[in-house]
Amino acid sequence: MTKIAFLFPGQGAQSVGMGVDLLNSYPQLKERYFNKADELLGISLSNLMTNGPQEELTLTYHAQPALLTVSAMITELLNENGIQANYTAGHSLGEYSALVASGVMSFEDAVTAVHKRGLYMNDAVPAGEGAMAAILGLESEALKNVTDEISSGGDLVQLANLNCPGQIVISGTKAGVEKACEAAKNAGAKRAIPLVVSGPFHSELMRPASGRLDDVLSSIDMQNATVPVISNVTAEPVVSAKEIKPLLVEQLYSPVLWEDTVRKLIDLGVDTFIEAGPGKVLSGLVKKVDRAAKIYPVYDMETLNAVIETSKEWD
Structure with missing residues (x-):
């Protein structure tokens, strides 16, 4: 059936x-x-x-x-x-x-x-103050460690969409997402792709x-x-x-x-x-x-x- x-x-x-x-x-x-x-x-x-x-x-x-x-x-x-x-x-x-x-x-x-x-x-x-990015090739646990560390420094960013193996979207302040993209690549992510969205959805x-x-x-x-x-x-x-x-x-x-x-x-x-x-x-x-x-x-x-x-x- x-x-x-x-x-x-x-x-x-x-x-x-x-x-x-x-x-x-x-x-x-x-x-x-x-x-x-x-x-x-x-x-x-x-x-x-x-x-x-x-x-x-x-x-x-x-x-x-x-x-x-x-x-x-x-x-x-x-x-x-x-x-x-x-x-x-x-x-x-x-x-x-x-x-x-x-x-x-x-x-x-x-x-x-x-x-x-x-x-x-x-x-x-308001549009432009928040951001989102897709992180490819990094496990959720490793990426969460990255976002937690950056958030603790005052620039909020967190896991937003756990889409499929090897693709997780992060969301937060513009500065937080930019820092997390760099840190994720340093932690082994293959790519970090900024998304064309008008806000930091699925974040605090x-x-x-x-x-x-x-x-x-x-x-x-x-x-x-x-x-x-x-x-x-x-x-x-x-x-x-x-x-x-x-x-x-x-x-x-x-x-x-x-x-x-x-x-x-x-x-x-x-x-x-x-x-x-x-x-x-x-x-x-x-x-x-x-x-x-x-x-x-x-x-x-x-x-x-x-x-x-x-x-x-x-x-």
Whole structure:
């Protein structure tokens, strides 16, 4: 029996034109997703998604609702074509797309919440003051020793995304991340790559945003998940709305346990992963965790049709 997990990308996956190919084939979805997001947020998000500029789309309070909008639309198309998930998981912001797919939040509530989440994250650390970088080829324990030492010297930096073997993202102050990149290379890391993001996500610097996010999430009517969601914070399946809300708040300043999430899904019997959203970043990470995993990214008509065709062979 095929066991399927839907995976949803986070910030960094956004690109101008995302979702447009699908809208050309399914114009009825424009009203339900693109136009609805514009209406709820009071900004022309759909124009940014369609025409850019990329710099504006990348701002966290634009990227978050934009990615959620496209992922929710793709989920509907997969479901309409008989492809249903046994589990869902999302990378950071993608966890909200997973919660929409699992029936915990409505699209309308989620797109409003992540827009506010982005605004609060931006307020916590204005763009340019924090940074993130991907460290390749250093074990998590060795890298944690590096970040702990630099943080103790007054420049906060910590592990933020444990993505796959040999790839960990660090986050913190600009100075802390720069120092950690140098120290990591001295400790044996192969590369240190600065990331194009607008804030130090999943670090203690995001804590000021957590109380405000808590207030927003408390005002949303969350349902228990119809499909279990793997939490970023614990890498364990969760169904209870009562448990999900505090985990979403904690997720703001806690590491994303993505490698553990993929391993948990495999332990639960998942043999087929579908990445529902722009790009193929998560597909690459899944392959680095388990080369044998079957993974299908879906982001345009060609990839949607390919997975629909393949799904006819699943039992």
